[in-house]
Amino acid sequence: MSKTISAAPKKRVRPGRLVLEIGMVLLSLLFLYPLILTVINSFKSFAEVMSDVIALPQSFTFENYTYVWKAVNYPRLFLNNTVITVIGLLGIILFSSIAAYKLSRTNSRMSGVIYMLCIIPMLIPFQSIMLTVLQIAKTLHLSESTWGLGIQYWGFGAPLAIFIYHGFVKGIPREIDESATIDGASGFRLFFSVIFPLLKSVTTTIIIIDVMWIWNDFLLPLLMVNGSPATKTLTLAAYTFVGQYTSDWQYAMTAMVMAVLPSIVVFILLQKYIVRGVVAGAVKG
Amino acid sequence: MFKLGRKRGEKLEFGLFTLPALICIAFAFYVPFMMTVRYSLTKWNGIAKNPTFVGLDNFRQIFSGDANFANAAIFTLKYMILYIVLVNVLAIALALVLDMGLRSTNWLRAAFFVPYILSLVIVGFIWKFIFMQGFESLGDSTGWQVFALSWLGEPGLAFVSILGVSIWQSVGFYMVIYIAGLQAIPGDLKEAATVDGAGPVRRFISVTLPLLAPSITISVFMALTNSIKVFDVILSLTAGGPGGTTYSVAYDIYRDTFQNNLYGYGTAKALILFVAVLLITIVQLTIFKRREVEA
Numbered sequence: 356m357s358k359t360i361s362a363a364p365k366k367r368v369r370p371g372r373l374v375l376e377i378g379m380v381l382l383s384l385l386f387l388y389p390l391i392l393t394v395i396n397s398f399k400s401f402a403e404v405m406s407d408v409i410a411l412p413q414s415f416t417f418e419n420y421t422y423v424w425k426a427v428n429y430p431r432l433f434l435n436n437t438v439i440t441v442i443g444l445l446g447i448i449l450f451s452s453i454a455a456y457k458l459s460r461t462n463s464r465m466s467g468v469i470y471m472l473c474i475i476p477m478l479i480p481f482q483s484i485m486l487t488v489l490q491i492a493k494t495l496h497l498s499e500s501t502w503g504l505g506i507q508y509w510g511f512g513a514p515l516a517i518f519i520y521h522g523f524v525k526g527i528p529r530e531i532d533e534s535a536t537i538d539g540a541s542g543f544r545l546f547f548s549v550i551f552p553l554l555k556s557v558t559t560t561i562i563i564i565d566v567m568w569i570w571n572d573f574l575l576p577l578l579m580v581n582g583s584p585a586t587k588t589l590t591l592a593a594y595t596f597v598g599q600y601t602s603d604w605q606y607a608m609t610a611m612v613m614a615v616l617p618s619i620v621v622f623i624l625l626q627k628y629i630v631r632g633v634v635a636g637a638v639k640g
Numbered sequence: 641m642f643k644l645g646r647k648r649g650e651k652l653e654f655g656l657f658t659l660p661a662l663i664c665i666a667f668a669f670y671v672p673f674m675m676t677v678r679y680s681l682t683k684w685n686g687i688a689k690n691p692t693f694v695g696l697d698n699f700r701q702i703f704s705g706d707a708n709f710a711n712a713a714i715f716t717l718k719y720m721i722l723y724i725v726l727v728n729v730l731a732i733a734l735a736l737v738l739d740m741g742l743r744s745t746n747w748l749r750a751a752f753f754v755p756y757i758l759s760l761v762i763v764g765f766i767w768k769f770i771f772m773q774g775f776e777s778l779g780d781s782t783g784w785q786v787f788a789l790s791w792l793g794e795p796g797l798a799f800v801s802i803l804g805v806s807i808w809q810s811v812g813f814y815m816v817i818y819i820a821g822l823q824a825i826p827g828d829l830k831e832a833a834t835v836d837g838a839g840p841v842r843r844f845i846s847v848t849l850p851l852l853a854p855s856i857t858i859s860v861f862m863a864l865t866n867s868i869k870v871f872d873v874i875l876s877l878t879a880g881g882p883g884g885t886t887y888s889v890a891y892d893i894y895r896d897t898f899q900n901n902l903y904g905y906g907t908a909k910a911l912i913l914f915v916a917v918l919l920i921t922i923v924q925l926t927i928f929k930r931r932e933v934e935a
């Protein structure tokens with residue numbers, strides 16, 4: 356009971372604080388209202404959307420969902436997004452971590468120059484090179500395919516990943532490398548069995564920021580895989596779908612909900628890690 | 641002999657570790673960049689077999705009288721300045737409230753952060769629906785004049801809509817950076833200021849704000865690099881309309897290269913965007929470096 360005495364001034368509900376608390380919750384609901392309206396309208400018929408957007412649907416049916424599911428071939432889109440993201444991520448993590456480790460451990464002029472060459476591209480806006488990127492992708496047969504697009508992310512994601520890994524490796528004592536060398540591990544084995552596990556926290560950060568980026572990316576997929584329904588991503592399909600059904604808002608809203616639902620579900624499940632990863636990525640990057 | 645062998649081995653290992661990343665980066669950035677520089681000096685529609693060399697003609701044309709580019713540049717500049725200021729002010733305000741230990745803090749953080757995980761193109765479409773259909777119903781039920789305005793149909797309002805939607809999507813991101821910054825400020829400093837008789841406003845200006853400087857640096861930098869490239873949200877929200885008044889520089893480049901097939905001319909504009917980004921980044925980094933030394 357003695358604890359409550361010291362904690363009392365903080366715990367007492369002051370009226371001002373209560374008003375602030377309620378005000379903020381209302382503000383957050385208002386902030387989310389566009390998303391709430393989107394979900395509500397995805398369950399309505401065309402006539403209902405046209406007559407009143409803010410009213411709740413008269414009956415709760417999944418008709419729009421079954422229609423859009425078939426029209427866009429949803430499982431295919433989901434698979435495409437997954438393939439692109441996973442391939443992209445594997446290359447970024449693998450190539451960037453080994454490069455950053457070596458560059459951080461080697462104290463030569465050459466190593467410094469190569470490190471700069473690796474991170475300077477962060478300054479190049481994608482729109483400045485998009486035309487020639489497309490031409491190169493066509494030459495290398497990386498366009499019009501999901502795995503080809505995934506491979507392209509290796510280069511686009513490497514500068515930031517190398518930058519973040521490089522900074523982190525500096526904090527790992529060299530004695531760890533040395534004792535592993537004495538134990539007979541060297542080269543790739545030393546890296547993968549000893550160093551890589553120590554990079555776990557930064558690897559998580561990089562995975563989070565890169566998944567959010569690749570999963571939602573628009574311009575690069577638009578240039579690379581928009582030609583065929585078999586290679587489209589979720590965002591691209593939603594974009595095309597809205598173009599085709601300009602006035603059928605009930606379908607458009609359903610397509611929106613279906614496109615963002617995976618991200619929302621993952622966010623609800625991993626909220627703490629995502630926020631932490633995004634902050635860490637921004638502070639280090 | 642042994643030493644030479646080991647040195648060679650080290651070099652080989654250095655190459656094996658760094659080359660994969662280096663090759664990927666070269667093909668993603670350096671090769672396209674050099675090709676961009678070359679194309680910017682040519683006239684080409686993509687259909688003719690080879691680009692014709694025209695020297696600096698494209699640049700001369702862009703700077704001497706390309707109304708589209710000039711308008712897009714003005715639009716982007718206005719957007720950048722307002723976006724950077726507003727998103728940071730709002731994010732700091734939200735972060736301060738969320739740092740007060742309210743019971744609903746976890747919910748509030750999640751709610752304000754959610755739009756950031758959504759694709760900007762889709763955010764644009766959702767808001768297009770709200771502006772076009774939702775506002776009509778809201779206007780009918782509230783009778784407020786704000787909802788009767790043509791938020792996507794009038795040039796000035798369309799600009800405000802794009803700005804507002806961009807801020808709505810990303811304010812949560814800057815907010816969490818500021819929350820992390822606020823949590824790093826030692827509590828005894830604020831207490832000391834309170835003991836010295838400083839009120840909440842004085843405490844914020846003299847203690848919190850200066851100590852928040854590193855977070856402000858990061859956030860302004862991120863807001864700058866994101867806003868100068870604004871594209872996705874405009875594409876889905878206004879598609880450059882009404883009357884071509886909401887084209888950003890990035891969108892103008894996209895229009896010239898992929899819609900008008902002006903490959904040489906478009907890449908020249910793309911190169912100008914690159915130089916602008918480079919200059920702004922260098923200026924900003926020098927300013928912040930100097931300030932950090934002083935601090």
